Amino acid sequence: MAMNGAESLVRTLVAGGVEVCFTNPGTSEMHFVAALDRVEGMRAVLCLFEGGATGAADGYARMADKPASTLLHLGPGLGNGIANLHNARRARSPLVNIVGEHATYHRAFDAPLTSDIDGLARPVSAWVRTGMSAREVAADGAAAVAAALAPPGGVATLILPADTAWEEGSGIAPLPPVPARARVQEEAILHAAAALRSGEPVLLHLGDRAVRGEGRRIAARIARKTGAQLLAMTSNARIDRGAGTVPIERLPYPVDPARAVLEPFRHIILIGATLPVAFFAYPGKPSALAPATCDVFALATPEQDQIDALERLAEAVGAPAEAPLPASPRPDLPGGDRLDQDAIARVLGALIPEGAIVCDESITTGRNFFPATHAAAPHTWLQLSGGSIGLGIPMATGAAVACPDRKVITLQADGSALYTAQALWTQARERLDVVTLIWSNRSYAILRAELANVGANPGRKAIDMLTLDDPPIDWPSLARGYGVEGRRVETLAQFIDTFRQALARRGPFLIEVAL
Amino acid sequence: MAMNGAESLVRTLVAGGVEVCFTNPGTSEMHFVAALDRVEGMRAVLCLFEGGATGAADGYARMADKPASTLLHLGPGLGNGIANLHNARRARSPLVNIVGEHATYHRAFDAPLTSDIDGLARPVSAWVRTGMSAREVAADGAAAVAAALAPPGGVATLILPADTAWEEGSGIAPLPPVPARARVQEEAILHAAAALRSGEPVLLHLGDRAVRGEGRRIAARIARKTGAQLLAMTSNARIDRGAGTVPIERLPYPVDPARAVLEPFRHIILIGATLPVAFFAYPGKPSALAPATCDVFALATPEQDQIDALERLAEAVGAPAEAPLPASPRPDLPGGDRLDQDAIARVLGALIPEGAIVCDESITTGRNFFPATHAAAPHTWLQLSGGSIGLGIPMATGAAVACPDRKVITLQADGSALYTAQALWTQARERLDVVTLIWSNRSYAILRAELANVGANPGRKAIDMLTLDDPPIDWPSLARGYGVEGRRVETLAQFIDTFRQALARRGPFLIEVAL
Structure with a gap:
């Protein structure tokens, strides 16, 4: 039997x-x-659910680099996959999206499932093509991989x-x-080096690679060498x-602290980072976060070879060889009995195991997790990239598929988790080694702050729209529904104990952390 | 304080x-x-989840006609709302979709959540507009309602x-x-009447209103009067x-039975119905279901006044006054102990309460539910309209909001339910009177048949992709997670008993029916 288009495509992929x-x-x-x-x-x-598939493909790509x-x-x-494709687009994750369509001759009949797939795909895709024939579809697939x-x-x-x-x-x-990343022009290196030598405050703003x-x-x-700061x-x-x-x-995410951080700098050199802008607009606040007096300069865009650019810049300024980092002790577990964001941050710093992959969709709960985990055991941290909530559990699923020997820890806001909790089932089915921590504050906490930020004056009905406590989500039940064991913890001691147990075993487990 | 754009818009709506x-x-x-x-x-x-919002708006519109x-x-x-907007589009449900967007001046900064919203909206919308100013946005909203x-x-x-x-x-x-539905031309009435008088077999194919x-x-x-048949x-x-x-x-949904049903007819008169076409294409099977020798004629499109067209056609052929319908006794409950599709159909026929709204996303399980429920107590039946699965639970939610005094019964395939089960939480929150029956066959049963239909020759890996039993979904746990009480039934007697209890109480309840 000759190979059909589907098999040609799969073998090409x-x-x-x-x-x-x-x-x-x-x-x-x-x-x-x-x-x-x-x-x-x-x-x-x-x-x-398709959001589980696209989010998993994003998580996979971030770890596998393919x-x-x-x-x-x-x-x-x-x-259904668009929200997490949006995140993948913002993370610049390579991803080959195969979308089934009616047979070419069938589309004209406008059967119930017919729609403009190309139109839906373009806003979230760097490359879109519709297969025209079985003979060409393998080449289309190869072009998709290259794209x-x-x-x-x-x-x-x-x-x-x-x-x-x-x-x-x-x-x-x-x-x-597949083209390599382009080298940046020498002029750009010289411009950045001049800024670094200017004696004025310089920020190296790092993103992407x-x-x-x-x-x-x-x-x-x-x-x-230069006194520049990193961010x-x-x-x-x-x-x-x-x-x-x-x-x-x-x-920082909020506008005012972000502006305060950038305020001292006269030069911001972007290396893989994009222009610092407010996540949302707010009445009376600017969209651009850098001070107007600041020279913001893109040394290397995400498309370009950022490592090469950094090496050339290091040479241009006569940077010394790598210095040994000061030894920083593993953070201690917190004492006391407060189960709050600071305590959680310290628990993470103490307990994240070596080689772990942390998938972070903590939203408000996680804003101070970074400082407390700088000296945790070496690990990889993946963040929600495009602001489209519902990435955490799928992303962890894909990361675990990519790295079966690494523990995956999902830091997951409860409201956001509810968009794509179905991915827990895939974790159970594939026996993936993922611990999901649900920050159960039973509200869209970020929106309560935002309601104040935009200057809106909320009443009962508005607050009600941001509240998830009637009924409360029963996370261990929800997890059990998808075949994943789970437990709710309400004290710091319970959290530490349960998290340790979850880290010590293999396979998916969920902990609802009462906040 | 002057009224801002948002308040002007809400008041306009x-x-x-x-x-x-x-x-x-x-x-x-x-x-x-x-x-x-x-x-x-x-x-x-x-x-x-947004699919819950758009599906609920569809269910609401079908019941409220606004x-x-x-x-x-x-x-x-x-x-996230697109899948059920696709269904709403196919159901021709009126729906005003408000999609937030960055401030006009903020879009140029390409903040992480920026995307081409207009591009995403067009494939599922009859009308799309982006608000340009606060002064105009109320008028935009009024135009949206009219559209x-x-x-x-x-x-x-x-x-x-x-x-x-x-x-x-x-x-x-x-x-x-808002324009009224257009009257059909007199020529169309005459053409249909001529077909009905031809002595040849005529089908009145009914859709929409x-x-x-x-x-x-x-x-x-x-x-x-004419011997025509209805379908x-x-x-x-x-x-x-x-x-x-x-x-x-x-x-019928499958191509061969559908063609067999249409085969006898020489004339198919469409009244609110669209051309009968195969839901999917299959190798070697036609897309159009009507015989090539058949005259398919659209008497009234969904845009037109179908009731007026029927009345004029009735007059043109000299149809008699309405005849009393033969009394048909309420179906009996099935005997025996088999809990299968036929038994379920008979239970529905016997127990659907008067005034109930049945939201049907049964997929394979429900293909024979109609005959057994013709003589059930008077009720309203809403179906999955666009083939985009995950409508049932949201649609029921919206129907219950529209009709708080009517019992809502969701007939729900298990695989499909898993796209939008979050809507159960809204049912709990709003104390909606909905009984959800989950047909738990733990597989994408339709795809097993389709795999055969397309002539593909599946092996273990393919079959595995259509199987949901590892782990099985624990529906009562899942429902409890969302604050809804649920029970699994495994025998016919349990089903009848539990369904009766659920119908007798108010508020959301879920029954997982083991198949």
């Missing part, structure tokens, strides 16, 4: 290095599903009409060349951190 | 007859939320930049005129049915 498909398939994707049977090397991970694929069902399936990997990394969406899957295909298509680990080491050398973006796709790494703080 | 807002707000919508406080007449119903509004948070919030109500009814999406909400507004804007109740009565008179579409937004109404069967 595998040949292109795509090893995992996070699926939520429907009828139009049945040939793709059947092809997964016949092809070695593609792990299929079933998700109950794309997973998704398999989604027509426009509505893509629609996902092209710097800075992005969402490539291939729309797959059913007949392009079931008709005779071409066999494996070769991967087009520059903030991960290696970039921070080089940036620290530059800082040692990460508010949200970062991935930071490898903890003891033995260069500690870095983040730009 | 209320003046336009919009009484309910299904909300899942974020920061950019805080002024709208605050305005809800100051305005009487708009009930705010909080949802944990729009609810939603309140969604930027592009990702809209994204939602314009025949045949549709999704109107108003994108609301935060500054158009917080700056000074215009006060209430008047509702533009023509299938609800009144239209079926007129169609039955035409049928009595509903496969999916129908709303049918008022049960004892004392004209029974009508639906076009």
Whole structure:
């Protein structure tokens, strides 16, 4: 039997290095599903909801530095995946989104599931193509992989009409060349070096690859020589951190503290970071956070080779060799019995195990987690990147698929968790080693603050819209519903004890932390 | 204090007859939320997930015949609502979608949540507008209400930049005129009448308003005179049915039975129905279901006045007055102990209470529910309209908000329920009188059949992708997580007993029915 389009596509994806498909398939994707049977090397991970699939693919990409694929069902399936595709887009995660579509000849009949899939895909995709024939669809898939990997990394969406899957295909298509990250111009290095030599206060604002680990080491050398300061973006796709790494703080989320942090600087050099801007607009507050008198200069965009740019800048300013970092002792567990944000931060600092991957969608609860965990055991921290809530549990799922030997810890705001809690089921099904900590404050706490920030004057009905305590979510029951064991803790001692037990065992576990 | 844009908009919506807002707000919508406080007449119903809000607005509109509004948070919030907006679009439900957006001047800064909201909205909306100023936004809202109500009814999406909400507004804007449904041309009546007099077999294929109740009565008179047969579409937004109404069967979902049903006819007259087409394409099977020799004629499109067209057609063929329907006894409860689809159908026929609203997302389990419930107590049946699964629980939520005095019964496939189960929480919060029956077959049963239909030859990995039993979903636990009491039943006697108890009490209850 000749190889059909679906099998040609799956074999092409595998040949292109795509090893995992996070699926939520429907009828139009049945040939793709059947092809997964016949092809070695593609792990299929079933998700109950498409936001779980796209968020998992994002988490996978952040850890594996290569794309997973998704398999989604027509426009509505893509629609359910859009929120986490938005996050993936902002994290610049490479991701190959396969979206089933009606057979090419069937679309004109406007059957109930027909919709403008291309139109839905464009706002969240760096690359979109609709397969035109089974003969070409493998080449389309290869182009999608290349597009996902092209710097800075992005969402490539291939729309797959059913007949392009079931008709005779071409066999494996070769991967087009993937361009390397471009080197920055020498002028940019010189401009940054001049700023660093100016004697005026300089901030090295790091994002993307520059903030991960290696970039921070080089940036620290530059800082040692020049007195510049380092700062990460508010949200970062991935930071490898903890003891033995260069500690870095983040730009605060609220506008006024963020402006206060940036206020002293005359030069802000962006390396992988984008312009510091307010997450939201507020009446009477500016959108741009840097002082008007400040020279904000992009040394290296996310598309460019940020590590190379840092190395050249280090050389240009005559930065010394890497200095040994001062030894910082592992934080102690907190005493007392207050179970609050500070206590939680200290528990994390003390208990995060070496090699852990921390998936952080803590929102308000987690704003002070970074300082307390600088000296935790070495670990990787992934953040909500695009502000689209409901990423944490799916992202942890994908990170655990990418790194089966590393403990994954999800720091999860309760309101946000409720968008995509179905991903707990995939954690149970795949026996993933994930501990989910739910910050159970039973409210949209961030919105209570925002309501004040925008100057709105709320009454009972408005407050009611931000409150989740009637009825309260029973998280251990919800987790059990999805096949995951869970427990609610209400004291600091219970939290420490239960978290330790969860870290000591393998497999998914959920802890509802009463706040 | 002058009225800001948000308050002007909310007051305009209320003046336009919009009484309910299904909300899942974020920061950019805080002024709208605050305005809800100051305005009487708009009930705010909080949802944990945007698909719950849009699906609830659809269910509300089907029962109230007027729009609810939603309140969604930027592009990702809209994204999460898209699947059920697709269903609303296919049901032609009037719906005013309010989507928050960054302040107009803030968009250029490309903050993390920035995305092309207009681009995401267009595929699921009949009307899209982005507010340009606080002065105009009330008029925009009035235009949205009018657009939602314009025949045949549709999704109107108003994108609301935060500054158009917080700056000074215009006060209430008047509702533009809403056009009535157009009368069909006399030629169309004559053409249909000629077909009915031809002596050849004629099908009156009813959809939209023509299938609800009144239209079926007129169609039955035409049928009595001419021998024509009546048939509903496969999916129908709303049918008022049960004892004392004209029974009508639906076009089967699978292609071969559907073609067999249509095969005898030489004329198919569409009244509110669209062309009968296959839901999906299959290798070697046609997309159009009517025989090639058949004259398919649209007497009245969904945009047109279908009741008027039926009345004029009845007159043209000299149809008799309405005949009393033969009394059909309430179905008996099934005997035996088999808990299968047939037994469930008979239980529904026997126990559906008078005035109930049945929200049907049964998928495979429910294909034979109609015949067994023709003679049930009078009730209203709402179906999944656009094939985008995850509508049932939200739709029931909205229907219950629209009709607080009617019992709502959700017939819910388990796989589909897992997309939007969060809506159970809104049922608990609002004390809605909804009984949710989960058909727990622990698989994507429809896809197992489809895998065979498309001629794919599945192996273990493919079958595994369609199986939900590892781990099994524990539905009573999941419901408890959301604050809803639930029970699993495994025998017919347990089902009958538990269903009766659930019908006898008020408030949300969930029954997992083991299949």
